[in-house]
Amino acid sequence: MPRQERPLDPDGDALSQFARGLRKLRANAGSPTYRELARRAHYAAGTLSDAAGGRKLPTLAVTLAYVRACDGDAAEWETVWHALAAELAAENTEPGEREPADDVPYVGLGAFQIEDADRFFGRERVLDELDGKLARHRFLAVFGPSGLDPPVGFVGDLGGVC
Incomplete structure (x- = not known):
């Protein structure tokens, strides 16, 4: 027999209301177990149970x-989700806290695009050196930890480190 869901906080905050809505949706669907819901949703039963947990x-x-x-x-x-996410974000913002700048120097794991060219500067000597090596070799790999000047090594088409 599945265990009972934890009662939601009676304070009726927005997060509790959201969870209450998910639980009602589940009840209207015939109250499938979270195991059955997991099979349908392709998420773990615990993840789906947490979604309706209100925490x-x-x-x-x-x-x-x-x-x-x-x-x-x-x-x-x-x-509804976007509205609640915005409300929760506003609640967690300190008064006077500035919004994050759109013009941050690191774009995360996304690929840099041509419009990000202004973020690359101060590497002219290294780029000239790479360009010269690439003119002499068909293949060039650059490796080393980020931020080292110059990079640890260059590998040419014969496999040797230059």
Whole structure:
């Protein structure tokens, strides 16, 4: 027999209301067990149970998988999720705390694009050296920890370190 869900906080905060809505959606779908819901949603039962736990906002992907597994309206729940995420972010912002700048020097794991060219400067000597080696070799690999000037080594087409 599956264990009972933990009661939601009676204070009725927005996160509890969100969780209450997910639980209602599950009840309207016939109250499938979280194991059955996991099979439908392709997420772990514990992840889906946590989503309706009311302690933290689940990711959008988990929320939408939960909703779809219960035959709910994914577009409606996506709107609700974004509104709640914005509300929670506003609550967690200190007064006077500035918004993160859009012009940060590190773009994360995303690939740098041509419009990021202004972020690359101060490496002209290294780039000239690489360009010269590339003119003499068909293959050139550059390796070493980020930020070293010059990089640890250059590998030419004969496999030797230059």
